[in-house]
Amino acid sequence: MGKDPGELLPGTFDLLLLKALSLGAMHGWGVAERIERLSNGACAVQQGAVYPALQRLLTRGYIVAEWRMSDNHRNARFYRLTASGRKQLDSEQEWWRRASAGVDRVLRAAAQEG
Amino acid sequence: MSRMHAIRERIVALTMSGWRDRDLEREIAHHLDLETARQIERGYPPDVARMKALGNFGDPRRVADQTRDQRGRQIMEGGMQDLRWAIRSLRKNLGFTLLALVTLTLGVGATTAAYSVLDTVLLRPLPYRDADRLVLIREKTDKHNLLAPSYPNFIDWRDRARAFDGVASAMFPYFGTVWPATNSPEPVRVSSMGVSKHFFATLGVAPVVGREFTDAENALGGPSVAMVSYEFWQSQMGGRQPLGTILRGDKPTVVVGVLPPGFHFVNAADIYWPHEQAPGTVRSGHNYLVIGKLKPTASLTVARSDMTALSRDLFATWGNDTQAVDADVTPLRDYLVSNFRVLLSVVLGAAVMVLLIACVNLLSAQLARGWAREREIAVRAALGASRGRLARQLCLESLVLVTVGSAMGLLLAFGLIATIKSVGTGLIPRINELSIDARVLGFVVAATLLTTVVVGVYPALRLSRGQNGVLLGGTRVAGSAVRASLWRALVGFEVALAVVLIIGSALFVQTLHNILTSDSGVDTHGIVTAAFAPDSGDLRDLDRLHDGLATIPGVTGVAFSTRLPFSWGSWSGPLRRRSDPLGHDWPAMAGFRVVTPGYFSVMRQHVIAGREFTANDRDGAIKIAIITKGAAEKLWPGENAVGKTIATNFLFTQWLTVVGVVAEATSWTMPRGEQNEIFVPVAQQPNSVNEQLIAVVRTSGDPRSILPAVRSRIRAVVPTAAADIGTLDERVARSAADRRFAMLALTAFGAIALLLAGVGIYGVVWYIVTTRTREIGIRMALGATAAGVQRQMLTSALAMALGGVIVGVAGAIFATRFVQSSLYGISRLDPWAYVMGASLAIVVALLGAFVPARRSSRVDPLIALRSDG
Numbered sequence: 001m002g003k004d005p006g007e008l009l010p011g012t013f014d015l016l017l018l019k020a021l022s023l024g025a026m027h028g029w030g031v032a033e034r035i036e037r038l039s040n041g042a043c044a045v046q047q048g049a050v051y052p053a054l055q056r057l058l059t060r061g062y063i064v065a066e067w068r069m070s071d072n073h074r075n076a077r078f079y080r081l082t083a084s085g086r087k088q089l090d091s092e093q094e095w096w097r098r099a100s101a102g103v104d105r106v107l108r109a110a111a112q113e114g
Numbered sequence: 115m116s117r118m119h120a121i122r123e124r125i126v127a128l129t130m131s132g133w134r135d136r137d138l139e140r141e142i143a144h145h146l147d148l149e150t151a152r153q154i155e156r157g158y159p160p161d162v163a164r165m166k167a168l169g170n171f172g173d174p175r176r177v178a179d180q181t182r183d184q185r186g187r188q189i190m191e192g193g194m195q196d197l198r199w200a201i202r203s204l205r206k207n208l209g210f211t212l213l214a215l216v217t218l219t220l221g222v223g224a225t226t227a228a229y230s231v232l233d234t235v236l237l238r239p240l241p242y243r244d245a246d247r248l249v250l251i252r253e254k255t256d257k258h259n260l261l262a263p264s265y266p267n268f269i270d271w272r273d274r275a276r277a278f279d280g281v282a283s284a285m286f287p288y289f290g291t292v293w294p295a296t297n298s299p300e301p302v303r304v305s306s307m308g309v310s311k312h313f314f315a316t317l318g319v320a321p322v323v324g325r326e327f328t329d330a331e332n333a334l335g336g337p338s339v340a341m342v343s344y345e346f347w348q349s350q351m352g353g354r355q356p357l358g359t360i361l362r363g364d365k366p367t368v369v370v371g372v373l374p375p376g377f378h379f380v381n382a383a384d385i386y387w388p389h390e391q392a393p394g395t396v397r398s399g400h401n402y403l404v405i406g407k408l409k410p411t412a413s414l415t416v417a418r419s420d421m422t423a424l425s426r427d428l429f430a431t432w433g434n435d436t437q438a439v440d441a442d443v444t445p446l447r448d449y450l451v452s453n454f455r456v457l458l459s460v461v462l463g464a465a466v467m468v469l470l471i472a473c474v475n476l477l478s479a480q481l482a483r484g485w486a487r488e489r490e491i492a493v494r495a496a497l498g499a500s501r502g503r504l505a506r507q508l509c510l511e512s513l514v515l516v517t518v519g520s521a522m523g524l525l526l527a528f529g530l531i532a533t534i535k536s537v538g539t540g541l542i543p544r545i546n547e548l549s550i551d552a553r554v555l556g557f558v559v560a561a562t563l564l565t566t567v568v569v570g571v572y573p574a575l576r577l578s579r580g581q582n583g584v585l586l587g588g589t590r591v592a593g594s595a596v597r598a599s600l601w602r603a604l605v606g607f608e609v610a611l612a613v614v615l616i617i618g619s620a621l622f623v624q625t626l627h628n629i630l631t632s633d634s635g636v637d638t639h640g641i642v643t644a645a646f647a648p649d650s651g652d653l654r655d656l657d658r659l660h661d662g663l664a665t666i667p668g669v670t671g672v673a674f675s676t677r678l679p680f681s682w683g684s685w686s687g688p689l690r691r692r693s694d695p696l697g698h699d700w701p702a703m704a705g706f707r708v709v710t711p712g713y714f715s716v717m718r719q720h721v722i723a724g725r726e727f728t729a730n731d732r733d734g735a736i737k738i739a740i741i742t743k744g745a746a747e748k749l750w751p752g753e754n755a756v757g758k759t760i761a762t763n764f765l766f767t768q769w770l771t772v773v774g775v776v777a778e779a780t781s782w783t784m785p786r787g788e789q790n791e792i793f794v795p796v797a798q799q800p801n802s803v804n805e806q807l808i809a810v811v812r813t814s815g816d817p818r819s820i821l822p823a824v825r826s827r828i829r830a831v832v833p834t835a836a837a838d839i840g841t842l843d844e845r846v847a848r849s850a851a852d853r854r855f856a857m858l859a860l861t862a863f864g865a866i867a868l869l870l871a872g873v874g875i876y877g878v879v880w881y882i883v884t885t886r887t888r889e890i891g892i893r894m895a896l897g898a899t900a901a902g903v904q905r906q907m908l909t910s911a912l913a914m915a916l917g918g919v920i921v922g923v924a925g926a927i928f929a930t931r932f933v934q935s936s937l938y939g940i941s942r943l944d945p946w947a948y949v950m951g952a953s954l955a956i957v958v959a960l961l962g963a964f965v966p967a968r969r970s971s972r973v974d975p976l977i978a979l980r981s982d983g
Contacts, residue, residue, distance in 0.1 A: 029145040033152075047149065047170050048177035051142070055184040072148075077141045 015096055016043060017053055018081065018089040021063060025080040027070060028054065054079055062088050138181060142174050200511040210483055211515070213873055214476060214566070218519025220866050221472025222558050223526025228465030228859075229554040230527070231534055232458050240447055241376070243318020247408040248446040251281070251421060253400070253438035260442050262286075263404050265394030267438055268310070270428055271404065277417035278406040280316040284309045285401055287383045288806065291647040293361035294350035302350055303647070303838060305381065306362075308389025316407050317379065323347070324357055324371030327388045331370075336391045338367045344375040346384040362387075363647075379403075380450065396763050397436045398688060405446060418443045437688075457856045460618065460933055464863035467611040469558065471870045473565045474604045479877055480512075480566060481601065512566040520559045527555070537855060601878045602914050608871040609918025609959065610925055613951045615864035617926040620947035621937055622857035628939030629850040636679065636779045637718035641842035642817045643678060644809040644824050646832065655831050656710065656796070659809070662827040668815040671716035674796065675808045676708040679717065679779060679842060680849070687763040689741070689792060691749055702748040704741065704790040706764040708802045711795065714740075714776055716812050724756040724774030727795040731773075737798055739770035745790035746775045762792050764802065770794065817841040853936065868958050871918075875962035879911050883970040890970055900971035907970050911963030912956065919952045926951065 020026065020034045031054070032047040057063045062085030070076040081089070146167050153163035171177070204211045242248060251271065253261040263271070263283075272281040285308035291301045311332040314320070321341065331339050340362065347353055351360070357369040362385070373386070380403060394401055408417055421441035429439050491504060527550055535548055656674060663672045689702045711727040713719075722743055731738055739760060746755035759769045770792075778789060796803060809828065813820050821839055828837050847854075883890070890903055930942035940947075 028141060029148040046172040047145065048172035048174065051177050052180040052184040055181045074144060076144050
């Protein structure tokens with residue numbers, strides 16, 4: 001059974017959103033596009049999914065939103081990381097590193113034993 | 115910073131969801147445009163690019179829904195859960211919840227309604243321009259009686275008083291018949307008020323249609339013109355323009371103006387006419403209401419000394435032709451509401467007491483609940499609930515209570531106000547302006563909210579004082595004694611307030627009873643009165659009318675009078691003996707009444723000396739009169755008045771021979787001996803019948819049952835008459851309507867207060883029983899009987915009630931001083947009222963204590979000893 005290339009580990013989507021926004025304020029499409037581009041398409045999600053996720057981050061106070069003029073001179077809603085969002089990003093990155101390293105080690109060990 | 119944003123985000127999401135939804139739509143549209151553009155860059159044609167963009171995005175509607183859900187869930191996280199918890203907790207303690215709700219409903223409803231009435235009637239400015247500068251000016255006699263001024267005095271005041279920007283007058287309104295158009299099929303009964311030049315200008319009221327009277331119209335012998343009330347114009351004239359002509363009696367009268375909606379002065383009138391066309395000539399008459407508008411620079415004191423100086427001057431000129439040795443200047447508002455100030459203050463006082471009781475009940479109930487919950491809350495805190503969260507939950511619980519209770523209270527207030535309006539119309543001035551006062555409602559809700567919330571959150575606050583261990587530990591018998599005594603004091607206070615209200619209510623119940631059964635000198639039962647305006651001066655129909663009414667089955671007597679029984683009003687003037695020179699200080703004032711033969715036997719008014727009028731007392735025979743006993747004793751002390759001659763200023767040039775002396779017909783509204791009257795026969799004085807006639811019909815059956823017959827018989831003879839028909843007993847009852855109002859208010863508030871106090875006592879005894887289960891168990895184990903334990907509980911409740919009763923009785927002795935003048939035939943210290951108030955309170959206290967006390971006697975010692983109290 002093949003896996004959908006866009007399927008993510010639970011909890012990682014918020015991390016990716018926070019990381020993407022840490023590179024600079026961006027509107028919803030830009031965030032989706034950024035994640036897709038930076039992951040070389042490996043983390044290409046259904047683009048619509050960013051909006052509920054962004055709303056969740058908004059209400060938790062990790063990001064703020066404001067209407068601004070975009071590059072193509074249209075009014076767009078831009079999201080920006082807050083200080084507590086930056087802290088959250090740090091702690092989630094730390095969590096991801098430990099988790100992925102752990103998973104990695106397990107996978108490698110399995111290869112030796114198998 | 116981020117916390118602030120998060121909070122703002124929640125608020126925005128809650129309050130502006132509509133706006134937010136449009137934002138979300140725009141955001142998604144923008145997204146799809148950008149994605150489409152990217153796909154076009156990659157070489158797809160626009161329509162395919164659009165499809166691809168949509169495919170990459172997913173269903174926009176679902177995305178929008180999910181985003182919205184995300185928003186909602188965040189806001190409600192915690193909040194919703196707490197709310198559910200609060201409601202569940204309130205439902206679990208149904209007894210407490212109902213108690214609090216009933217208390218809130220009654221407290222908020224009663225207080226809001228009562229204060230709204232007070233505000234409307236007493237505090238709001240009168241609906242006239244510069245109303246605080248308007249005053250009423252009256253004549254003051256050498257005996258300091260206040261009288262309505264005469265026309266000549268009014269003219270002199272108007273011309274010579276210096277403290278006023280304007281002085282104007284109106285005549286007391288009377289009823290007449292009007293055809294609203296020259297071709298109207300039916301006449302209507304209207305109230306007419308004569309007004310002087312500048313009357314409306316002085317009040318600062320301008321007509322909404324047409325104009326005021328001109329100087330020519332205000333002059334002697336001016337054309338027949340009138341102004342009408344807005345209500346009359348709308349309902350009877352169909353709001354027509356031009357205003358056209360109406361018929362007053364048979365006189366075509368041009369309507370020149372319409373007054374603003376709701377305009378009224380002292381009484382509402384339909385028709386206003388220029389009374390200076392027919393000015394009064396007698397300086398000792400008393401037929402006018404005189405108003406003045408103070409100059410902006412003139413104070414009341416200045417105006418008073420101005421009027422006093424002027425009156426002295428006039429008295430020096432006119433001597434005993436005038437009765438005014440001085441003049442009284444009263445702010446118009448004080449005059450208009452003076453009779454109701456006391457009674458309305460009673461109502462407000464009662465409402466405030468009920469609000470106090472309500473708050474005390476809430477306070478004690480919340481306290482008790484808080485004490486009972488300390489363990490629960492300590493446990494939850496130990497299990498990890500934050501203090502903030504606990505406080506929030508408790509706060510929410512109180513908020514739910516106050517919200518529901520206030521909403522119910524508001525409904526009650528609306529109901530009460532509708533009732534007060536229907537009961538008080540025509541009785542309480544300005545009652546038609548009555549509406550709920552938002553500020554009052556706000557204040558009352560705030561007061562209850564504060565009580566409920568502060569006390570409700572109290573257990574959570576206690577946690578901060580490091581009492582966790584104690585609370586978890588269990589036994590808390592020691593603290594409960596202190597608390598119980600605090601609560602006892604609060605409930606005792608409630609009982610005291612209830613006792614005051616019940617005593618007040620008892621005094622007014624007795625007052626009303628005394629009024630309705632007071633000996634009036636006539637027999638009011640079985641009498642129907644019908645007031646109608648006869649065709650101008652044509653009295654030949656009276657015989658036919660008499661015969662028509664007399665043949666109604668059950669009718670035993672019919673007579674006519676120019677005034678309603680117990681009605682004196684402005685028709686009062688001095689009596690003069692032949693020995694009194696003109697200008698003498700006249701010894702007696704008397705009301706003037708023109709009656710038909712048989713009036714005294716129909717009214718059963720006792721003829722003490724001489725005879726009553728007969729059919730033989732006709733025009734052409736010697737002019738005669740009958741006077742009341744009081745007048746006879748004043749004019750001819752120790753002598754027989756029959757045969758003497760007398761004059762009244764209503765028939766100024768005539769000397770009348772007294773043929774009879776009758777007992778007074780007194781009404782409770784005037785002390786006995788103050789309403790002398792002089793009666794003359796209609797047949798000899800047809801010209802004195804100018805406004806209305808009252809048919810007085812006595813029946814042996816139920817007077818209500820002949821009302822339709824009376825109406826139709828009058829219409830059969832005088833088709834133009836729009837009669838005002840009712841029983842005399844009802845009229846008497848209506849004259850006591852303000853006392854009835856006070857009685858109803860005090861009784862209702864007293865009952866509510868008593869109920870709330872009973873609930874309070876129930877609560878405190880219940881609390882004592884629950885907190886002392888262990889102690890009771892020990893005592894029963896040591897041999898106390900169930901009856902003994904129960905008796906102890908009841909005794910404790912009784913002690914509480916007695917304390918309240920003593921304070922309450924003392925309070926009533928003080929507070930009833932303010933209603934003394936409104937009582938009739940009963941002392942404010944009437945022992946029976948006090949005994950009743952006290953015993954009712956004690957009975958209610960015992961009833962309230964009985965249920966929880968019985969529970970105490972069912973305590974099983976074994977279980978009680980094992981419990982931790």
